[in-house]
Amino acid sequence: MTSATAAATTMLVPDFPFSYDRWLSHPAGLGTLPSAVHGTEVAVIGGGMSGLTAAYELLRLGLRPVLYEAEQLGGRMRSTPFPGNPEYTAEMGAMRFPVAARSLFHYIGLLGLRTRPFPNPLAPAAPSTLIDLGGAQDRARTPDELPDVYQEVADAWDKALQERAELATLRDAIQRRDVTTLKTVWNRLVREFDDQSFYGFLATSPTFQSFRHREIFGQVGFGTGGWDTDFPNSVLEILRVVVTEADDHQVGIVGGSSRIPRGLWEHAPDTLAHWPRGTTLASLHGGRPGPAVTRLRRTAAGIRVADERGAEREFPAVVFTPHVWTLLNRIDCDPALLSTPLWTAVERTHYMGASKLFVLVDRPFWRDTDPATGQDAMSMTLTDRMPRGIYLFEDGPDRPGVMCLSYTWNDDSLKFATLSAEERLELLLTKLATIYPDVDIRSHIISGPLTVTWETEPRFMGAFKNNLPGQYRYQRRLFTQFMQGGMEPEQRGLFLCGDDVSWTAGFAEGAVTTALNAVWGVVNHLGGATHPDNPGPGDLFDSLAPLELPYG
Structure with a gap:
């Protein structure tokens, strides 16, 4: 995607394509x-x-x-400070924001807040990305460095979107704020797919007839990681995210x-x-x-x-x-x-569950070079094992770093629900030792663990609706x-x-x-x-x- 295209994107949701950002910025006020x-x-x-x-x-x-x-x-904008190091926080809820969220960014700009690119899988802000599936590991900095099967999965997803959901037409209409075209196409998709699950959409797409491709897609996903815990949900929920590019070009709040x-x-x-x-x-x-x-x-x-x-x-x-x-x-x-x-x-509202666990470490040791392989000691990690997603945040080579040792959804989140923060940490360190056997994560931890399971939070009972x-x-x-x-x-x-x-x-x-x-x-x-x-x-x-x- 070119920078010009990215600049033209906004979360103009096709169900109700009102330009809230323009309403906010108009000199006449609200x-x-x-x-x-x-x-x-x-x-x-x-x-x-x-x-x-x-x-x-x-x-x-x-x-x-x-x-x-x-x-x-x-x-759920919950930034929890680490005890003894309050200048460092764990993002228990919202932590990454697409630049297409123009109304949100109206307020970010109003408050003069700074942002920085979010270290999503294969994003430039990530040191590198390790995909650990079925006991096999692949490490890359860009999608082109991954084995061919991942490109096959990406192509299958793109073709399914283009052929069944008119992705290019919808995105073009959003970028031009062509409400007539946007609603004409989207309303047809609502009629066609309201009763279709995300998995059903994949399984009935000619490009996704391979179960192995569907499995890899669920575990690795697109943009922000694996989406298999979203498979039971309406495919319309997924299409809204994709057509508005809410899954891409994401930043965090400094x-x-x-x-x-x-x-x-x-x-x-x-x-x-x-x-x-x-x-x-x-x-x-x-x-x-x-x-x-x-x-x-x-x-x-x-x-x-x-x-x-x-x-x-x-x-x-x-x-x-x-x-x-x-x-x-x-x-x-x-x-x-x-x-x-x-x-x-x-x-009838349906909520998604989610769990996270964070620790503060002495420095971004994951940038250390493994003398045997010449690669980073650790990477942003996607795995089919219990941690699922591991995110690494740094603020300079000689300053403490924050590790999200696990980010899970729905059934994977429930696996943590009955465990204390300390039990979760011990479990995750054990699991991670099988992925990174030569890395002593524990020796670098200086604070934590900080954890949340949103479905057990009594005022929330879930992370968000889906x-x-x-x-x-x-x-x-x-x-x-x-x-x-x-x-x-x-x-x-x-x-x-x-x-x-x-x-x-x-x-x-x-x-x-x-x-x-x-x-x-x-x-x-x-x-x-x-x-x-x-x-x-x-x-x-x-x-x-x-x-x-x-x-x-």
């Missing part, structure tokens, strides 16, 4: 509210990327966001991904309605958000929010950003706030919930957002864009409007609306 409602309190539940985006933009519009957070600001939501918490907007210059979300909250929300109730005047300290407040609007499953088991939510079809969509085949209709209900003009009065004023409501779950871009949908919804709900020169997602909804599949 809208205005009547002066009579300036200072009105609006609840924002959840202090992750979606919650902080919504709260920040509502503040700019002259409202008073009241942020509730059950744990820590950042949500200092940790949590600097984005925490930066919005502390940032004073340059332009503010109602509030004096210098006002921040932190200053409006006395430096800390409210506690966990325990109950939501409809009232005659709005929605009553109760928190775990027993306090209750009433709001004309509530923005809800956590995983929607928390409405089923963590928050006592008034059933009247959502329609029966929406409750069904909440119940639809199963046949769940497109449920996803459409969740995504379009911000359009409330046709709803019953008791269902208005609660706005669902977050990456699991988006079409690109697991990507911070989806958290940002659905938060912006909710901002438009709140403005509309409170009698405000967008500028005619800068219409928002709700203003253009009818022309961009996701395809509605028949239900009967």
Whole structure:
């Protein structure tokens, strides 16, 4: 891919190709509210990327966001410092961001944060890549250095995408923001593939008739590594990632991904309605958000929010950003706030599990040269054994380095779920000793282990949503919930957002864009409007609306 092509790419999701990045950057702003409602309190539940985006933009519009957070600001933007070495962090959740995520990068630029290329498999930022499959090992710095079978698999994937999913046409339409072509092609794919799993798509593709090719593809994958744990999911979920190039050209945030939501918490907007210059979300909250929300109730005047300290407040609007499953088991939510079809969509939401384990080491010893082979002592590693993915992060030859000794998904993640952090580390060191028998990783560890299993985190119960085949209709209900003009009065004023409501779950871009949908919804709900020169997602909804599949 040329740099010019990369520069033209954006995560213009084909289901609803609204240009959020252009809406954000337009000098007219996101809208205005009547002066009579300036200072009105609006609840924002959840202090992750979606919650902080919504709260920040509502503040700019002259409202008073009241942020509730059950744990820590950042949500799955969780950068955990190593004890004794807090300048080094482990990225427990989001850690790599495609440059195509233009709306997210609006805020990264606003905060002046620095990025650096992410060391994905075979990426220039990786020292080298070792593929360990079936007991055989291949090491390379570029795809051309791998055995022919890997090129055969890559070609089979590319041909399947071109022949069955019109990849070139979709990418060209995204780069040109040709909404008509994009929706015409994508809507056909939705009709054809809504009931197709990722594995089913591969197995029915003429180019993937070899089981061995499908196996290698699952274990090595494309872009970011093996995708076999994604095989049961809807192929539409995968196609969205591929056509928007969300799996490519990824970077990390220097200092940790949590600097984005925490930066919005502390940032004073340059332009503010109602509030004096210098006002921040932190200053409006006395430096800390409210506690966990325990109950939501409809009232005659709005929605009553109760928190775990027993306090209750009433709001004309509530923005809800956590995983929607928390409405089923963590928050006592008034059933009247959502329609029966929406409750069904909440119940049917499917989440992916994920586990990680990090250690801090004295230096990037993996760059040492093996005297016997002349190769790096260690590499970014993809394996069919229990670690699955091993990532190496460095900040100079004489400074400590961070090792992600394992990154696993779904069934592979569950293999770790009952183990303590120390047990996980011992297990991984044993497994890695069979891959790198001459490398003493333990002698270099100076801090850790730090670990997470997202499916056992009580406020999350999974890493992110990923639809199963046949769940497109449920996803459409969740995504379009911000359009409330046709709803019953008791269902208005609660706005669902977050990456699991988006079409690109697991990507911070989806958290940002659905938060912006909710901002438009709140403005509309409170009698405000967008500028005619800068219409928002709700203003253009009818022309961009996701395809509605028949239900009967």
